[in-house]
Each structure stands twice: as structure tokens, then as C-alpha cells.
Amino acid sequence: MSTKSKSCQALLLSPKRHRLRMRRLYIAHMIHCAITQKFCHSQRVLVGIAQQRKGMRSLCLDPETPSFSMSRSSASGLSTPRFSYSESGIDQCIEAAEALVLKWNPEASAFAKVTSLFYEDRHEAMHYIKCVNQLQKAMDFLLSDNSSSQKLVLAHKLMQMAMKRLQKEFYQILSMNRAHLDPESMSTRSSRTSIRSSISDFDDDATAAEDDVPNAGDSISEVEQVSSIAMADLRSIAECMISAGYGKECIGVYKVIRKSIIDEGIYRLNVEKVSSSKINKMDWQVLELKTKTWLEAVKISVRTLFTGEKILCDHVFRAFESIRESCFAEISREGAGLLFGFPELVARTKKSPPEKMFRVLDMYTALGDLWPEIESIFSSESTSAIRSQAFESMVRITESVRTFLSKFESTIQKHSSKSPASGGVHSLTTHAMDYLANLADYNNILSEIFADWPPPSWRSMPESVLYSPDSNDLSVPALTARIAWLILVLICKLDGKAKHHKDVSLAYLFLANNLHHVVFKVHTSNLLYVLGEDWLAKHESKLAKFVGNYEKLMWGEVISSLPENPRTVISPAEAKEIFSNFNFKFEQAYRKQRPFIITDMKLREQIKASIHRKVVPTYRQFYDTHRITVGSAREMAAHVVFTPRDIEGYLSDLFFGGITADDVSSSSASSATSSPLRRHS
Incomplete structure (x- = not known):
């Protein structure tokens, strides 16, 4: 060409x-x-x-670089001439550079081939950098002044030798200091050991080169001191090579070594590249384990791995903004892509067990907590794709959570099993409330996810349903409205299941059991924080109405079979009729209750105490006043079946799903005068 x-x-x-x-x-x-x-x-x-x-x-020279001049000083046997833009100054500069460059040319010296300049004599290494910088300025002057080409040829050859030497030194420092320049050490560096200046900031005095490292008297660890020296040397070499036009060689070495450290770190944290098809084929237990591993890995990666690499890269290439940004993007792109792309893959997987909701919320929480640090570390235009990947994962999780809740609502509405024969808490109630209580633990995250999600349509429910927030009330948080809606859907479904009980009173007991479980779960979880005290109070009131309706329908006839004034004087015939009627009504109510259960002990005791207050005291007064008026002992035995103590015993055995210690044997006969409970009495 x-x-x-x-x-x-x-x-x-x-x-x-x-x-x-x-x-x-x-x-x-x-x-x-x-x-x-x-x-x-x-x-x-x-x-x-x-x-x-x-x-x-x-464009190629730092405007802060001192004027092109050199001073003669004696250090380590080196001599650096002072000159201006003159032939003699150029000659002296090239001669000084030639002596030092040839001394450390590995092709000309076995000593230079096996020895590191920066490890052998760091003070001389600083002079080496200075001579190379001055040689570059001499070349610039020769180019601009159209001076003798022979000098330019020599300077160019020396520059090539020097760049090879510095490239080798750059590689050796990076390789030999992997342990001292590890991301964890970088991310936790003390401000006392921060690097204060680069080689371009040095004074003419060669002793100023030591300003790049902490003083011997500083109270720092050996690791911090070694890493500080290595960082200073790397920066000096990088600035020298890039200014001389050999940035590609320098950056290439840096990318290869530091990218391997990030990739190794990601691998050690058990984050591996996995395709969407492979994730869809995984058992949920395996995928859940990988998710838990990722939750630990993302914290370490952001706060240690990428933070440490960003600190090191920013320091080494501090003088070149575009280079440090593109370099960090290059070494971190693959590892960060694997890390921040994993949540999106999990959110999109076709497997949807209930546990998946909580794992994706855990990932959303982790990314949300780390987002300020992610934005800070990957703030440049070069790393915008990494930020976008992390954000896209959060968007996919948001979509996944909303889809989960829609499916959850649909599952409740399509649930087909009947209410339990015992009238206890339905499995649907247990599972749904456990699920919602666990969701409430993520209320802060869910508030963000539901913020712009259209609220449910309360108008689709009848006005007679339980309390629900006004859909037109903008003060109701989106999360509160959504959770209240799901509970409302659940209770309406339970109301439909209650109709499978032929006895209306038992249907109310079923509803009371289940609503009590709902209220209990709200009261003992973060659902109370989400729904509020007002919601809880209204549902507790509704629970009391269910219990009241049950008592009225189940025990109302038993209570009404006794006179309002049990001590009123009545005839023996009237007393016999009242005793017989009470026996029949109580036995009937008792038999209906035998298979039913109230799971919660507190609710069970409250209902039994309420029934006891309404039945036992009145019956005891009537029994004590009129049992002797019935007639002979035979007539008493025929009409007075239960003593007040028997009634207390039977009531105490209620709501355990059957008769317990006081089991009542059945009689072959069934009549008002031959009660199945009589023999036990």
C-alpha cells in the first residue's frame, strides 16, 4: 500500500x-x-x-506536562542533562536515554533478561520512565523541527526497546502482584495508603518518586504497602506507554490479566453461564439452590470484585478517562453479564412452584439494595449495557411477580374441593394465608412492583361482602388494595364452600373458623402492617357476627326451650313437657356438633363459654326448682335425662371433632323418653 x-x-x-x-x-x-x-x-x-x-x-501531550527541559542530577550513578530546544540538548537527551535503555535491554544483557527493573532498583526505574518521557519529547521536537533523520532513527529504535522493556515490566508487576492487587484488597484499601500522584507529577528531584508510596512510618500493613507500590508503578508505566503511542500494547496486557481475575472470581462464586433452555429443564430444587448461591455471589461481586477492579483500573489509567472507562468495561462485561442476566432467566422460566415467587423477590431485593453501587461502578457510557442488563432483570422480575399473583388469584377462584366435613379451617385458607403472610415480608419491594399496576375492580364484588378499600380512594396504597382484594377473593370462595353444609348454623361455624384463621394470620404477620388496624377491626367484627349467627341458629331452640324465669311455679305436667323438650333439643344440637371442630383453642373456649353462659345457669335453676315436681322416681328418670353437671360435661367435649373422654353410647331405641345420651347419664 x-x-x-x-x-x-x-x-x-x-x-x-x-x-x-x-x-x-x-x-x-x-x-x-x-x-x-x-x-x-x-x-x-x-x-x-x-x-x-x-x-x-x-491531543497527545498532557497540558500540565512541564516544559521540555532536563536537569543534571546524580542518583544511582545516573546523569540526566538539562537542555532547551537545541542540537546539543537533543544529543544529550538521546545519549542519556541510550545508556539507560541499552542497560536494561534484555536482548543485549543476560542480567537485564532475568532481572526486573522495578524490583531491582525502583529509584532507577523512575529515572528510566523520566528518560523515556524526555526521549519522546525529543522525538516530537525532531519531527516538528525537521532535524537530522539519523537522530530520529536512533531515538525511534531506543523508544521501541524501551516500550518492550516497559511492556514486560507492566506484565510482570500485574502477574507477580495478583495476591496484592486482588479485588478484596482494592475494595477495602485505607485512605492512608491511597496513591497521591503519578510519575508525571514528580519534581525534577529523583527522590520525589517515592511520593507515590506510603512513608515507612505510616501504620499500614505489608500487603497495603506492596499493593500501593505496585499501583504506583503500573500507573507510571501506563502513562509513559500511552503518551508514547504504545497504549494498545499496555492496555492489551492489562485486559488479559485483569479480565482473568474477574472471570475466575465469578467462577469461584459458582456463577456459571447457563442458557434459558437449560434452566427450563432443571428441577426446581436445583434451580432454587442456584438462586440462593447467586444471592450470595451478587453481593460479593458488586461490593468486592467489581468495586476493587474499578478502583485499580481508575488509578492505573487515571490520566486517560476514555481508556479507563473502556478498559473496565472490557474486563467486566462478560462476568457482569453472567451475574446480572441470571435473574432474568429465572424469572422467565416456565416452572412456577409457589416458592419461585419468593426467590425472585429475593433477587429483586438484592438488586434493589445494590442498585446505587451498580450505578456508581458502571456509570460510564461504556458500561451502560451492564446497567441495562441489571435493570432489565428487575423489570422481568416485576412482570413475573404480577403474573404470579394473577395466577394465585385464579387458583383461588378455580379451587374445586368442598369444605371439610368437620367444618374446620380449609386447606385453601391455610395455604393462601401462609402465602400472603410470606409475601407481606417483602412489603417494601412489593410496594414498588405494584406502584403502577392498575388496582382491582371492587365493583365486581357484591356490596354484602366483607370490608374492602374504596377503589376510588387514592390514599389507599397499591399493595394494601391488592392484598385486601386477594383476601376478599379467598373469603368469597369460602362463602361458596360453606353452602355445602346443609345446616346453616354449621355453615356459619365453618366461616367463623376460617375467618378467624385469616384474622389470626393478619394479626401475627406483616400483613397487619400492610392492611392496617382498621381492616383488622372490621374483620374481627365480622367474625363476631359469624359466631353470633352460629350460636343463635344452633343453640337458640335449646335456650328457648327453657322458661325465661326458671323459678316460676308451674304444674308437674308443664315441668315434664319442658324437661322433655329440653332433652330433645339439646340432644339434637349436640349430635349435630359432634363431628365439628374448632382448631384454635382460644376461639373454641370462647364459644363454649358463651354457650355455657346461655344454657347451664338457666337449666340449673330450672332443674333444682322443678325436678322434684315431676313425680315419682320412675317418672323423674323418664323425663329428667340430664343433670346440670351432665350438660357442662357435654359442652366441654364439643368442638374436638367427636366425643372424647365422655363418649356417649347410642341406644337401640330413639325416642324423647329413651335418649341415646341417657345411659351415659
Whole structure:
């Protein structure tokens, strides 16, 4: 390809690559002209390129760099000449650089081949960096001043040797300090050991190179001191190589080594690449285990792994914003993609056991808690794809949670099993309330997820249903309205199941049992925080009405069979009739209650105490007053079946799902005068 074609191609590159390519093109052409003795002719051909090079000089040199001058000082046997833009100054600069570069040229010295410059003599290493920087300025001057090509050829060769040496040193420092530059050490670095300046900030005095590391008197650990020195050296080399146009070589070494550290860290945290099809084939137990592993891994990765790498990358390439951003994006993109993409895969999986809801909410919580740190670490345009992946996972989890709750509501409405024969708490009530109570533990997260979800339509329910928030009341939080709606759907479903009991009083007992369980779950979980005291009070009132209706329908006839004033004087015939009627009504009510159960002990004792207060005292007064008026002992035995103590015993055995210790044997005869409870009495 001709020189003209190469120049045209360079114009299509980025400004930085364009500048570096033109510099190398110009140097190569100058060397070629010197060899063929056609320098004068070539100089006219390339004058246009040189003028472009002058215009872009501000892009490649730091404006804060001191003026091009050098001072002679003696340290470690090194001599650095002071010069201005003169032939003698150029010569002295090249000579000083030549001596130091050749000394550490691994191809010319066995000592240099096996020895690290920065580990052997760090003070001399700082002078090496300075000489290379000054050599670069000399080359810039030769290019702009059209000086002798022989000097430029020599300077270019020295620069190539120096860049190879520095690239090797850069690799060695990164490789040998993996333990000291690990992300955990970086993320927990003390401010006392922070690096204060780069090699470009040094004074002319060579002793200023030690400013990059903590003083010997500082109270720091050996690991912090070693890592501080390594970070300072890496930054010095990176700034020197990038300024000289060898950034690609430097950045390439950095990416290879540091990317391997991130990838290894992600692997050690048991986060692996997995496809959507593979996740769909996993058993839920395996997927749940992977989810729990991810929950631990994401915290360590964000707060240690990526934070540490960001700190190191920002320091090493502090002088070059675009480079440090693109470099960090390159080394973290794959690992972060695996990490932040996993929740989205889980949310999209076709498996939907009840436990999945809570695992995806756990992942949403983890990402939400870490979101400020994720935004800070991946704040650049280069890492925007990583931020987008994390955010997309949260969006998918939101959609998944809403879908879960819609399916949950549909499951309640389609539930087909009848109410239990014992009238106890239905399994649907138990499972639904356990599920909602667990959901309430995520009330903060669910409030975010439901914030813009349209509220349920309360108008689809009859006005006679239990208390529910006004759908037009904007002050009702979205989460409160949604949970209240789901409980309402549950109670309406239970109301339908209660109709399977032929006896209305037992249907009320079934509803009381289940509503009590609902109220109990709300009162003893975060559902109370979600629904509020007002909701709880209204449902407790409704529970009391259910109990009252049950007592009225089941025990009303028993109570009404006794006179309002049990001590009123009546005839023996009237007393016989009242005793016989009471025996029949009590036995009938008792037999209906035998198979029924009240699971909650407190509710059971409250209902039994209420029945006892309404039945036993009145019957005892009537029994004590009129049993002797019935007639003979035989007539008494025929009409007075139960003593007050018997009634107390039978009532105490209620609501256990059958007769307990005081089991009542059945009689072959069934009549008012031959009660099945009589023999036990």
C-alpha cells in the first residue's frame, strides 16, 4: 500500500489512533529516506503530514506536562542533562536515554533478561520512565523541527526497546502482584495508603518518586504497602506507554490479566453461564439452590470484585478517562453479564412452584439494595449495557411477580374441593394465608412492583361482602388494595364452600373458623402492617357476627326451650313437657356438633363459654326448682335425662371433632323418653 493510501486510511480512524498512526508512518518514512539517501525529496512530500502533526500535538501531550527541559542530577550513578530546544540538548537527551535503555535491554544483557527493573532498583526505574518521557519529547521536537533523520532513527529504535522493556515490566508487576492487587484488597484499601500522584507529577528531584508510596512510618500493613507500590508503578508505566503511542500494547496486557481475575472470581462464586433452555429443564430444587448461591455471589461481586477492579483500573489509567472507562468495561462485561442476566432467566422460566415467587423477590431485593453501587461502578457510557442488563432483570422480575399473583388469584377462584366435613379451617385458607403472610415480608419491594399496576375492580364484588378499600380512594396504597382484594377473593370462595353444609348454623361455624384463621394470620404477620388496624377491626367484627349467627341458629331452640324465669311455679305436667323438650333439643344440637371442630383453642373456649353462659345457669335453676315436681322416681328418670353437671360435661367435649373422654353410647331405641345420651347419664 502506498504512503498516500495509508494516509487516507488513517483519516477514517479515531483521532487518537489517527495521530499515532501518522507519527509512526512519518518516522518509518524518514528512516526509509535516510537509508536511500532521498531525505530532501521525501521531506517535501511529507511536509503536509508534518503540519497536521503539529496541529494535533495538543491531543497527545498532557497540558500540565512541564516544559521540555532536563536537569543534571546524580542518583544511582545516573546523569540526566538539562537542555532547551537545541542540537546539543537533543544529543544529550538521546545519549542519556541510550545508556539507560541499552542497560536494561534484555536482548543485549543476560542480567537485564532475568532481572526486573522495578524490583531491582525502583529509584532507577523512575529515572528510566523520566528518560523515556524526555526521549519522546525529543522525538516530537525532531519531527516538528525537521532535524537530522539519523537522530530520529536512533531515538525511534531506543523508544521501541524501551516500550518492550516497559511492556514486560507492566506484565510482570500485574502477574507477580495478583495476591496484592486482588479485588478484596482494592475494595477495602485505607485512605492512608491511597496513591497521591503519578510519575508525571514528580519534581525534577529523583527522590520525589517515592511520593507515590506510603512513608515507612505510616501504620499500614505489608500487603497495603506492596499493593500501593505496585499501583504506583503500573500507573507510571501506563502513562509513559500511552503518551508514547504504545497504549494498545499496555492496555492489551492489562485486559488479559485483569479480565482473568474477574472471570475466575465469578467462577469461584459458582456463577456459571447457563442458557434459558437449560434452566427450563432443571428441577426446581436445583434451580432454587442456584438462586440462593447467586444471592450470595451478587453481593460479593458488586461490593468486592467489581468495586476493587474499578478502583485499580481508575488509578492505573487515571490520566486517560476514555481508556479507563473502556478498559473496565472490557474486563467486566462478560462476568457482569453472567451475574446480572441470571435473574432474568429465572424469572422467565416456565416452572412456577409457589416458592419461585419468593426467590425472585429475593433477587429483586438484592438488586434493589445494590442498585446505587451498580450505578456508581458502571456509570460510564461504556458500561451502560451492564446497567441495562441489571435493570432489565428487575423489570422481568416485576412482570413475573404480577403474573404470579394473577395466577394465585385464579387458583383461588378455580379451587374445586368442598369444605371439610368437620367444618374446620380449609386447606385453601391455610395455604393462601401462609402465602400472603410470606409475601407481606417483602412489603417494601412489593410496594414498588405494584406502584403502577392498575388496582382491582371492587365493583365486581357484591356490596354484602366483607370490608374492602374504596377503589376510588387514592390514599389507599397499591399493595394494601391488592392484598385486601386477594383476601376478599379467598373469603368469597369460602362463602361458596360453606353452602355445602346443609345446616346453616354449621355453615356459619365453618366461616367463623376460617375467618378467624385469616384474622389470626393478619394479626401475627406483616400483613397487619400492610392492611392496617382498621381492616383488622372490621374483620374481627365480622367474625363476631359469624359466631353470633352460629350460636343463635344452633343453640337458640335449646335456650328457648327453657322458661325465661326458671323459678316460676308451674304444674308437674308443664315441668315434664319442658324437661322433655329440653332433652330433645339439646340432644339434637349436640349430635349435630359432634363431628365439628374448632382448631384454635382460644376461639373454641370462647364459644363454649358463651354457650355455657346461655344454657347451664338457666337449666340449673330450672332443674333444682322443678325436678322434684315431676313425680315419682320412675317418672323423674323418664323425663329428667340430664343433670346440670351432665350438660357442662357435654359442652366441654364439643368442638374436638367427636366425643372424647365422655363418649356417649347410642341406644337401640330413639325416642324423647329413651335418649341415646341417657345411659351415659
